[in-house]
Amino acid sequence: MSKDLRIGRRGFIGGGLTAAAAASVGNTGVLAQEQAKPLPAYVGWKDPNAMIIHSDQTLEMKRDLFGSSLITPEDRLFVRNNVKAPPDSIATDRDSWRVEFKGVKNPKSLTLGDLKRMGVVTVATVLQCSGNGRKYFMDKLSGDQKMSGTPWTVGASGCVIWSGVPLKAVVDALGGHVAGVKFITGTGGEEIPAGLNPKDLIVERSVPLSNLDNVILAWEMNGKPLSVAHGGPLRMIVPGYSGVNNVKYVKTVALTVAQTDARIQSANYRYHSMTEKPSPDQPPVWEQPVKSWITSPLNVKKAGQVQITGLALGGMNELSKVDVSVDGGKTWKTAKFVGPNLGRFAWRLFVLSADLQPGEYTLVSRARDAKGNVQPEESPLNGSGYGYNGWRGPAVKITVA
Ligand SMILES: Nc1nc2c(c(=O)[nH]1)N[C@H]1C(S)=C(S)[C@@H](COP(=O)(O)O)O[C@H]1N2
Numbered sequence: 001m002s003k004d005l006r007i008g009r010r011g012f013i014g015g016g017l018t019a020a021a022a023a024s025v026g027n028t029g030v031l032a033q034e035q036a037k038p039l040p041a042y043v044g045w046k047d048p049n050a051m052i053i054h055s056d057q058t059l060e061m062k063r064d065l066f067g068s069s070l071i072t073p074e075d076r077l078f079v080r081n082n083v084k085a086p087p088d089s090i091a092t093d094r095d096s097w098r099v100e101f102k103g104v105k106n107p108k109s110l111t112l113g114d115l116k117r118m119g120v121v122t123v124a125t126v127l128q129c130s131g132n133g134r135k136y137f138m139d140k141l142s143g144d145q146k147m148s149g150t151p152w153t154v155g156a157s158g159c160v161i162w163s164g165v166p167l168k169a170v171v172d173a174l175g176g177h178v179a180g181v182k183f184i185t186g187t188g189g190e191e192i193p194a195g196l197n198p199k200d201l202i203v204e205r206s207v208p209l210s211n212l213d214n215v216i217l218a219w220e221m222n223g224k225p226l227s228v229a230h231g232g233p234l235r236m237i238v239p240g241y242s243g244v245n246n247v248k249y250v251k252t253v254a255l256t257v258a259q260t261d262a263r264i265q266s267a268n269y270r271y272h273s274m275t276e277k278p279s280p281d282q283p284p285v286w287e288q289p290v291k292s293w294i295t296s297p298l299n300v301k302k303a304g305q306v307q308i309t310g311l312a313l314g315g316m317n318e319l320s321k322v323d324v325s326v327d328g329g330k331t332w333k334t335a336k337f338v339g340p341n342l343g344r345f346a347w348r349l350f351v352l353s354a355d356l357q358p359g360e361y362t363l364v365s366r367a368r369d370a371k372g373n374v375q376p377e378e379s380p381l382n383g384s385g386y387g388y389n390g391w392r393g394p395a396v397k398i399t400v401a
């Protein structure tokens with residue numbers, strides 16, 4: 001039923017209604033269906049009231065739940081699996097989980113127990129699906145333009161604290177990397193069903209070797225052993241890089257000369273135009289761009305003093321400033337950063353105190369990083385809807401009475 005509605009929604013768009021009208025018509029129905037779905041068993045412990053269930057493999061956190069304490073609790077954090085998640089039994093004996101290290105002078109298989117003896121660091125990062133905000137691209141499609149993928153708004157994101165061993169410490173202990181390598185390639189531990197081509201399904205991602213000082217192999221999230229849903233027993237974290245590069249249940253870490261030819265690297269997660277087919281020579285989805293959005297208020301307000309709050313991330317860079325507009329981007333005021341700065345890979349909370357008289361307001365925010373990159377009004381459209389960081393898309397319309 002919900003599948004039919006989805007097809008119906010695309011049908012509407014193809015059928016010549018304006019994209020916005022189609023989205024609002026279609027969406028009410030799709031949302032109603034989504035709310036009715038129960039949580040899938042492997043994430044049955046999530047807060048059911050916090051999640052928008054797009055499918056069993058794609059669960060988004062509701063926008064009004066970002067809160068104002070920076071860290072996203074695990075029971076609300078979005079979930080995205082490209083293939084079916086492995087069973088919880090892979091984490092029965094966590095310390096015996098094995099990881100194969102390749103592309104080092106002394107290649108070796110190490111257990112999680114071994115890794116825990118080699119070093120420990122913590123890092124706060126924004127974990128965000130590469131397609132977060134795809135809905136804002138979809139809303140603007142015209143004519144016969146089509147885009148597939150989950151229509152995430154802002155909730156395929158969270159800021160979490162990881163603890164684990166720096167990959168550099170492991171590579172050093174194994175004699176350093178062999179000559180000529182250019183990438184760090186992590187492989188997920190999902191079992192590929194027999195009869196299917198592993199290259200088509202395996203979650204194997206390559207990122208540039210320049211990340212060697214940042215990457216950690218994490219066994220803990222927000223102070224607890226990492227759940228299987230979020231990649232336990234062990235996950236490769238590439239701080240600043242979008243979701244897909246953070247390989248869950250990592251079972252092989254290889255320093256490689258070339259990027260993997262797995263489909264998820266070679267064809268998927270590439271920036272390509274609406275008309276091009278994905279190919280390995282297009283830019284990969286790696287570093288996250290500077291981005292922000294309003295988290296409160298999201299609806300009707302009483303006239304008077306209002307604290308307008310939001311979240312901003314700099315991707316690879318520190319943030320320098322966030323501006324907020326209550327008139328849809330005509331005029332801007334600089335917001336204040338609030339609370340601890342958990343480092344350049346985390347997001348920051350910002351607030352603008354405003355005196356709002358009765359009327360209609362459109363709240364938007366625009367972040368700038370320390371290198372001078374600023375959020376554009378709209379992100380350039382790309383065929384798969386990756387990397388949306390426009391300030392216009394997540395605008396909030398409120399009525400002040
Ligand atoms: N092994 C493995 N790692 C994976 C995935 C996956 O399907 N399998 N999905 C990726 C994608 S597309 C995203 S957005 C994030 C989602 O992380 P989360 O489910 O912990 O929120 O994990 C990434 N790492």
Ligand SMILES: [Mo]
Nearest residue numbers: 129130243244
């Ligand atoms: Mo993703």
